[in-house]
Structures are given as structure tokens and as C-alpha cells.
Amino acid sequence: MDKQNNFGIPVKEKQPGRIYIYVGTGTCGLGAGAGKTVEAVKKYIQEKKLNAELVEVGCIGMCTAEPVMEVKANGKCRISFAKVSEDKVNAILDEVLAGKIDNAKPLYQYEEAGLEKWQSVMTMNEYPFFVYQTRLVLSNCGIINPAYIEEYAAAGGYKALAKVINGMTPDEVCDTVEKSGLRGRGGGGFTTGKKWKFARANGAGQKYLICNADEGDPGAFMDRAVIEGDPHRLLEGIAIASYAIGANKAYIYIRAEYPLAIKRIVAAIEQAKQYGIIGKNILNSGFELEIAIKKGAGAFVCGEETALMNSIEGRRGMPKPRPPYPAVKGLFDKPTIINNVETLANLPDVINLGFEKFSSIGTKTSKGTKVFALSGKVKNTGLIEVAMGTTLRRIVFDIGGGIGNDKKYKAVQIGGPSGGCIPEQHLDIQIDYESLKTVGAMMGSGGMVVMDEGTCMVDIARFFMDFIQKESCGKCIPCREGTRRMLEILNRISSSYRSKSTAETLQRFKGVVSLRRLAQVIKDTSLCGLGQTAPNPVLSTLRWFPDEYEAHIYERKCPAGVCKELLNYKIDEKKCKGCTLCATKCPVQAIKGVKKAPHYILEDKCIGCGNCADVCPFNAVSVS
Amino acid sequence: MSQIKAILEKFPNAKRESLIAILQEVQDAEGFLSPDALCQIGEHLKLPSGKVYGVATFYNQFRFIKPGFYNVQVCRGTACHVKGSLKVLEAVKNELKVEPGQTTKDGLFSLEVVACMGACGLAPVIAVNGEFHASVAPEDVKKILNSYRSKKAV
Numbered sequence: 077m078d079k080q081n082n083f084g085i086p087v088k089e090k091q092p093g094r095i096y097i098y099v100g101t102g103t104c105g106l107g108a109g110a111g112k113t114v115e116a117v118k119k120y121i122q123e124k125k126l127n128a129e130l131v132e133v134g135c136i137g138m139c140t141a142e143p144v145m146e147v148k149a150n151g152k153c154r155i156s157f158a159k160v161s162e163d164k165v166n167a168i169l170d171e172v173l174a175g176k177i178d179n180a181k182p183l184y185q186y187e188e189a190g191l192e193k194w195q196s197v198m199t200m201n202e203y204p205f206f207v208y209q210t211r212l213v214l215s216n217c218g219i220i221n222p223a224y225i226e227e228y229a230a231a232g233g234y235k236a237l238a239k240v241i242n243g244m245t246p247d248e249v250c251d252t253v254e255k256s257g258l259r260g261r262g263g264g265g266f267t268t269g270k271k272w273k274f275a276r277a278n279g280a281g282q283k284y285l286i287c288n289a290d291e292g293d294p295g296a297f298m299d300r301a302v303i304e305g306d307p308h309r310l311l312e313g314i315a316i317a318s319y320a321i322g323a324n325k326a327y328i329y330i331r332a333e334y335p336l337a338i339k340r341i342v343a344a345i346e347q348a349k350q351y352g353i354i355g356k357n358i359l360n361s362g363f364e365l366e367i368a369i370k371k372g373a374g375a376f377v378c379g380e381e382t383a384l385m386n387s388i389e390g391r392r393g394m395p396k397p398r399p400p401y402p403a404v405k406g407l408f409d410k411p412t413i414i415n416n417v418e419t420l421a422n423l424p425d426v427i428n429l430g431f432e433k434f435s436s437i438g439t440k441t442s443k444g445t446k447v448f449a450l451s452g453k454v455k456n457t458g459l460i461e462v463a464m465g466t467t468l469r470r471i472v473f474d475i476g477g478g479i480g481n482d483k484k485y486k487a488v489q490i491g492g493p494s495g496g497c498i499p500e501q502h503l504d505i506q507i508d509y510e511s512l513k514t515v516g517a518m519m520g521s522g523g524m525v526v527m528d529e530g531t532c533m534v535d536i537a538r539f540f541m542d543f544i545q546k547e548s549c550g551k552c553i554p555c556r557e558g559t560r561r562m563l564e565i566l567n568r569i570s571s572s573y574r575s576k577s578t579a580e581t582l583q584r585f586k587g588v589v590s591l592r593r594l595a596q597v598i599k600d601t602s603l604c605g606l607g608q609t610a611p612n613p614v615l616s617t618l619r620w621f622p623d624e625y626e627a628h629i630y631e632r633k634c635p636a637g638v639c640k641e642l643l644n645y646k647i648d649e650k651k652c653k654g655c656t657l658c659a660t661k662c663p664v665q666a667i668k669g670v671k672k673a674p675h676y677i678l679e680d681k682c683i684g685c686g687n688c689a690d691v692c693p694f695n696a697v698s699v700s
Numbered sequence: 701m702s703q704i705k706a707i708l709e710k711f712p713n714a715k716r717e718s719l720i721a722i723l724q725e726v727q728d729a730e731g732f733l734s735p736d737a738l739c740q741i742g743e744h745l746k747l748p749s750g751k752v753y754g755v756a757t758f759y760n761q762f763r764f765i766k767p768g769f770y771n772v773q774v775c776r777g778t779a780c781h782v783k784g785s786l787k788v789l790e791a792v793k794n795e796l797k798v799e800p801g802q803t804t805k806d807g808l809f810s811l812e813v814v815a816c817m818g819a820c821g822l823a824p825v826i827a828v829n830g831e832f833h834a835s836v837a838p839e840d841v842k843k844i845l846n847s848y849r850s851k852k853a854v
Contacts, residue, residue: 103817103818107834295816332724392754451778525778
């Protein structure tokens with residue numbers, strides 16, 4: 077093999093006549109039972125004495141279809157099946173290996189030259205979930221075996237790194253990346269090439285690169301899927317970035333909650349060392365690189381650059397005021413560049429495609445693609461990658477398949493606790509960094525939670541405030557105290573009233589009026605990004621769903637029926653058998669009645685805890 | 701105690717930057733961080749034990765009381781919240797009769813609330829000793845926990 081071009085990684089030849097069975101074993105696959113499917117496949121191969129290989133791949137992105145099993149056999153195209161629990165394995169394999177699929181319902185097939193296509197099965201490029209996607213970062217996820225460097229190399233891996241080290245100066249790399257228009261995918265959206273140049277401008281001394289894989293946003297799992305499904309792509313990106321800024325040591329700061337991702341990346345580093353991709357004097361260029369793993373310990377604020385560096389240094393993960401910027405004085409007081417996993421995973425494509433081609437994807441200000449974790453009340457939850465500028469409607473209704481259970485769309489929460497929600501009238505918004513800001517949301521890291529009419533927006537705002545308030549590091553007062561006060565105001569409007577006095581109503585009203593002002597102060601005066609963006613979920617729900625707030629404040633009702641304490645409980649006299657269970661469980665003795673006769677609830681005493689509805693064996697308690 | 705010593709020996713001449721890694725290893729081995737362990741770690745790194753404690757309490761991952769044989773993690777991420785994880789948490793609390801952060805009297809279960817486990821496509825999720833259970837309804841909780849109870853009894 078040509079050592080100079082791909083580090084001498086041998087290509088694993090596919091044996092003709094061999095059967096390949098692929099099972100998706102990412103964290104979500106395993107959660108859905110892929111472990112048992114793998115066992116069943118192994119047993120099948122053993123029993124039938126097949127010339128077959130079981131390949132454990134990463135996540136293809138269709139979480140609702142997990143566990144996914146794919147088969148390539150008998151000169152036919154690779155074909156994919158959804159929800160293959162252990163009991164279905166035998167039947168499906170029997171049919172596919174016999175060359176006919178009568179009962180098994182396949183999802184799609186992969187078109188491949190020289191292989192016979194299955195009849196009346198959609199190809200992957202026709203399948204609705206994939207047809208609107210542009211997969212660059214995820215191109216290998218769920219397709220290649222992440223445990224083998226040879227498979228990544230066979231898919232064109234490490235060519236970009238070889239090209240960079242052989243024929244480009246670090247300045248040229250920075251230029252190319254800047255011209256490609258690649259922007260940070262972690263949320264801020266700063267131009268990556270520009271950021272690198274700041275670090276390059278700081279002399280030739282010790283520099284560090286940090287890969288931020290501390291994916292703390294609740295509702296986001298892009299980085300996990302990339303690392304689990306294609307760890308070598310991340311390593312290649314890290315090596316390219318380190319070469320460009322002149323760093324000889326890189327850290328991967330990864331959440332300890334992702335054990336599988338850690339296992340995969342550690343194994344990938346070992347393999348890369350064997351082929352001299354990481355180490356001393358890479359490709360005789362004099363460039364050396366060492367990569368260390370740092371496990372995060374579960375603090376949301378550590379996604380912030382300066383807090384993250386404190387954490388790597390073994391301190392409390394609290395942010396520092398900037399300047400000095402990390403690119404000037406960062407980790408151990410040396411110039412440091414911090415890039416998100418997805419940003420780094422884009423680099424091989426930027427180099428391979430060239431900046432003209434890369435920047436032809438996307439919109440005027442936002443280039444390339446973005447990976448989103450689509451979850452919540454949508455039919456097809458999963459991991460998707462779309463070109464910048466794709467409309468939200470396309471994502472929710474075409475890729476996501478619309479809202480489940482025939483309910484109506486209400487909003488999409490994008491950008492996690494720092495972002496905002498997008499209501500129905502803005503469904504046709506083209507997603508890029510700038511347009512999202514115009515509707516009060518932000519790109520964030522890419523969590524996208526879909527909500528239907530059964531979701532209460534006040535409750536969502538309260539949920540995020542509760543999260544932020546717990547995760548605030550406590551260093552600066554606006555964030556520490558302000559978020560607490562905001563949470564209290566929200567709690568007050570969504571909890572039941574203890575008295576009917578007008579004073580209390582007035583207080584609730586005053587709270588909401590000052591909510592906006594308080595939010596503005598927190599935004600303007602907080603030290604780091606966590607505080608500066610903390611009020612966003614509240615501001616955005618206030619902006620788009622004021623009617624829901626009003627219903628909570630004036631009518632003391634939760635239109636979506638979520639805020640438990642605002643619900644009205646009634647006992648159906650016909651269903652009640654007078655078992656007295658509810659009366660004993662009521663914490664405020666609001667339920668009256670005699671044994672074996674229908675009970676009733678004293679409305680003014682009821683605090684709406686819902687205990688009675690939970691315990692009633694006859695479903696006699698109705699909620700409105 | 702020798703367990704902690706063995707871990708500390710793996711980090712000779714360690715500096716402060718190894719602190720979190722050491723804390724993680726000790727917790728993995730012992731299940732929690734005892735006051736004694738914190739003091740030993742401080743001695744090894746030549747750091748006041750107060751500083752060690754300060755770092756440990758900052759991060760959500762570290763526990764200071766002995767966890768149960770099974771650690772039940774209930775995810776309260778956004779996607780899980782939207783799909784009703786609060787009711788699941790209530791059901792787990794009712795079933796185990798403990799609050800988050802506590803361990804049952806028999807020492808079999810401890811309950812922990814986590815921000816997000818990154819399995820949002822399967823929401824709501826609970827994990828027992830790292831084993832994931834997807835799309836959990838409040839009614840399923842009893843069955844899941846009982847399956848662990850019977851496993852331990854065998």
C-alpha cells in the first residue's frame with residue numbers, strides 16, 4: 077500500500093460468497109434490545125454453519141426503527157430491516173438468504189454497483205427519512221464497522237490528513253478552512269478558520285487543541301452518535317486541526333455518561349497509533365501529536381470554553397472572564413483552541429471536497445450541513461443531517477414523518493436550554509445561524525425537540541429554568557440568583573392557589589411583568605454563555621405563546637392539561653364504589669364521604685396533587 | 701482501603717490535572733467517595749482535602765453516600781420530559797419509597813436523576829446499572845424493578 081497516501085492501512089478485501097449481517101449497536105440500539113439481536117444472529121450463524129460475518133455498526137440515525145439489522149448476501153444489495161427483536165431474526169434471515177422477502181418488511185436497500193437489486197424495495201436515496209438529508213459527517217455512521225480503522229480507510233478515510241501533511245502548510249490549511257465558511261457547530265457559530273488564525277498568530281510555543289465532546293444539552297446526542305459510529309473521522313479532524321494551529325497535544329473532553337463512545341474512541345486512538353497517524357514525526361514531516369482523553373464529570377457549564385479548561389486542569393468547572401481569550405492564554409496558560417466534535421468531524425470533508433465545493437452547500441452565511449437530534453413527539457425520532465437552509469417543515473414533516481397520534485404541531489424547541497422555540501407560523505424558516513436568531517432561537521448544538529398540543533409551554537419554560545438553575549455554577553450573581561427568581565415566578569403561576577385573595581393574584585401578575593426585565597438583566601450581566609442565554613426559553617415562550625401564560629395567570633388553567641396543580645378533579649358518582657382509598661391518600665383531607673357511598677372533592681381545599689386519580693382502582697376520578 | 705492505594709499508585713507524581721480522573725476511578729471501584737478516600741487523594745496530590753472535596757461536590761457525577769446494589773437512573777432530559785418522564789420518576793419513587801439521591805433500606809436500589817443520557821430517541825428512558833430501558837411508561841416501572849429484585853434473589 078502507498079504509505080504516503082493513506083498511512084499504509086490495508087484494505088480489508090470482502091470475500092465473495094460471504095454473507096454479511098449488520099446490526100446497529102449504538103447506545104440507542106442497545107437500549108432497544110440490539111444486544112439480544114446480536115446473540116440471536118450469532119446463534120443462527122453457528123447453527124446453520126454459514127460462511128457469514130456479523131458486523132456491529134454504529135447508529136444509522138433511525139432511533140424509532142432500532143434494533144436495525146441489515147443483510148448483504150448472495151450477490152444482492154444490502155437490505156435493511158427495522159425493529160428486529162431476537163425472535164424475528166431467524167424468520168428474516170431465512171427469507172433473505174433464500175432470496176425472497178414475502179413476510180419480512182424491509183426498510184430500504186443500498187444501491188451498489190455489481191450487485192443485484194431487490195425488487196420493489198426502495199433504495200436508501202429514495203427512502204423518505206434519507207431523501208432530504210445531506211450526509212457528510214454521518215456518511216459512515218451505521219454503515220461501516222467503527223471498531224476497525226481499515227473500514228474507515230476503505231471509505232476514503234485519512235486521505236485528507238495525508239494530503240494536509242504532505243502538501244499543505246498550516247497557514248494554507250487555516251486559509252482553506254476559513255474560505256470554506258465552516259463555523260463552529262457547538263452553538264456559537266464562530267468561523268473556525270478565523271479562530272485558528274488567532275492561535276497561529278501566537279508564536280511557535282506549546283499550544284493545545286481541545287475537542288469538546290461534553291454534550292450536556294438535554295435532548296442532544298449528535299456527538300455521541302458520531303463518536304460511536306465513526307470515531308476515526310473525529311481523530312482525523314483533530315489531527316488536521318492540530319496540524320493547522322501547531323498543537324502537539326490534543327485533549328478530548330468527553331462525558332463520562334457515554335461509556336460506549338469512550339470505549340470506541342480509546343480503541344480508535346490505539347489503532348491510529350499503530351499506523352503512525354498519532355505519534356512522533358508523522359509521515360516524516362516532523363509533526364507530532366499526542367491525544368489524551370479527559371472524562372467530564374457531569375457539569376453542564378463545562379461546555380463553556382473557560383470552564384472546560386478549568387475542569388481539565390482539575391479544578392471546579394467555573395468560567396473565567398474573557399479576555400484573555402483561550403486562543404491567547406488558555407489551558408495551562410498556553411494558547412488553546414476548543415472545537416466541537418461536529419466541527420472537527422467536518423474537516424476531512426472540507427479538505428477532500430475543497431473549499432469551493434464545501435461552501436456550495438448551505439446558505440449565504442452558513443455553509444455545509446448540520447446534524448440534528450430529532451426527538452420528542454415526532455413519528456421518526458433520530459439523528460439527521462441536513463444542508464444548512466433546509467426548512468423546519470421539511471425536517472419535522474418529511475424527515476420526521478409528522479406528529480404522532482394525529483395530534484397538532486405546536487412548536488420545536490431548538491438549541492436546548494440556551495435556545496428557543498419555533499411556533500407553527502415560522503415552520504417555513506430556513507435553518508441557518510442568522511435566520512434562527514430572527515425568531516429568538518439559536519442553532520445551539522443541534523437538539524431539536526418537537527412538541528405537540530399536549531405540551532404546556534409554561535411547563536417547558538419552567539423545565540429549562542429548573543435545569544439552568546441547578547446547573548448554574550454560582551460564580552456570578554445574575555445567573556445564580558436571577559435564574560432562581562425566574563424559576564420561582566414560573567412556579568408561582570403554575571401552582572395552585574392557596575387562597576383566593578386578590579393580593580396573591582397581583583403578585584403573580586407582577587412577577588410575570590418583571591420576568592422580561594429580569595431576563596434582560598441576566599442576559600446583559602452574566603459572566604458566561606450559560607447565564608447570557610439562560611432566559612432564552614422563557615423569553616421565546618413568552619413571545620410566541622403569551623396566551624398560555626395568560627391562561628395560567630388569570631384563568632388559572634393549563635390549556636394543555638400538564639400543570640397538575642391547575643387541574644380540576646371530580647369524582648364520578650356512578651363509578652365510585654366508596655372504597656375510601658382516595659380519602660386516605662388525600663394530603664389535605666379534601667375528599668369527603670362515607671364508606672360504600674360515592675365520595676366528593678371539596679374544591680376550595682383541593683391542591684390538585686392528583687393522588688386520588690392515581691390511586692383510584694375504578695378510574696372514577698376525572699380530570700379537566 | 702488497599703483499593704484506593706492501588707489506584708493512587710497508578711498515578712505516580714500526579715499533579716492536580718489528574719484529580720478528576722482519580723476521583724472517577726475511586727468512585728468506580730468503591731461506588732462512592734468516602735471522607736477517608738478524599739483525604740488520601742489529597743495527601744497523594746499534595747492538595748488540601750478541602751480543595752479535593754470542593755472539586756468533588758461541584759460535579760454531578762460524584763456521590764458521597766454508598767449507592768444501592770442497583771443504581772436506578774431516571775433521565776430528565778428535554779425529550780424525556782416532553783414524553784412524560786416526571787410521571788415515570790414519580791412511579792419509581794413510589795415503588796422504591798426513596799427520594800433521588802437516596803438508597804433503599806435493604807441497600808438494593810438507589811435512585812438518581814440524570815440530566816440526559818443521550819438516548820432521546822427512545823424517551824422516556826431509565827437505566828439500571830447502565831442497562832437501558834426504552835419508552836418506559838409509569839405502569840412498566842414495577843415490572844422492571846421486580847425483574848432486578850428476582851435477579852438478585854437467584
